[in-house]
Amino acid sequence: MDIPPFKLNGRVWIEIGDEKVLGHGRVELLERIHASGSIRQAALQMKMSYKQAWDLVNHINSGFKQPLVISKRGGKGGGVAIVTPFGLEVISEFKSIQQKFFDFLSENGKK
């Protein structure tokens, strides 16, 4: 009759105006853009299409009132994408929440 051991898993994300704006996958994308300076490289690393990555970046930027990523085309290297200081702040905030969430999951799982 006793409940056997189980693993509790889950996801958290940030919504603005009832729309999902930022979650685990998108934050990873932002981090990779920050590290590489390129949407394309970040997409390749995460094995998603450039289109999908660009759409996500676009959606993230539209969700907030100021951009998290600024991108330019042309120039040295063909173009560039940088994560703004505001973007870095949001990333940091989300990761802090996510860490607490992981703690929550391990506290409430198993049994």
Next chain:
Amino acid sequence: MDIPPFKLNGRVWIEIGDEKVLGHGRVELLERIHASGSIRQAALQMKMSYKQAWDLVNHINSGFKQPLVISKRGGKGGGVAIVTPFGLEVISEFKSIQQKFFDFLSENGKK
């Protein structure tokens, strides 16, 4: 530069052997089965197909070592589905975790 107010949302679920076995939607299904005594009625209430509901019940039952739902065909009313005491216990455990999770979300959202 400050992060604007935002809503934190999310989901939690129970995994057994790296497989999702029970989450928010499935628990609601179980509750409706318990209330109606019928997989079909529960499915109708949740606007899903009987097939989908049955597949879910089947998957839930396979995940645990004892069934959460026992169903019979034929007889008075055409057939019946009941949630076992073990099933009720699991539902209750999940809902308790979920309540804590809701608390977590509202504590960490907004700002």
Next chain:
DNA sequence: TTACGTTATACTTTTAAAAATATAACGTAA
């Protein structure tokens, strides 16, 4: 002024999920 590699965008194709459809199996009660 040309080549380069990326951003930006549209369009098509593929794939996977969901829904819909059909039908057999079953046990009670009339």
Next chain:
DNA sequence: TTACGTTATATTTTTAAAAGTATAACGTAA
């Protein structure tokens, strides 16, 4: 022994998501 309403299962169709393809726009540097 027939009708009923459900469980149980297979199959097909539809829908939506993802992936793939193509191409224009751009700014630097050779």
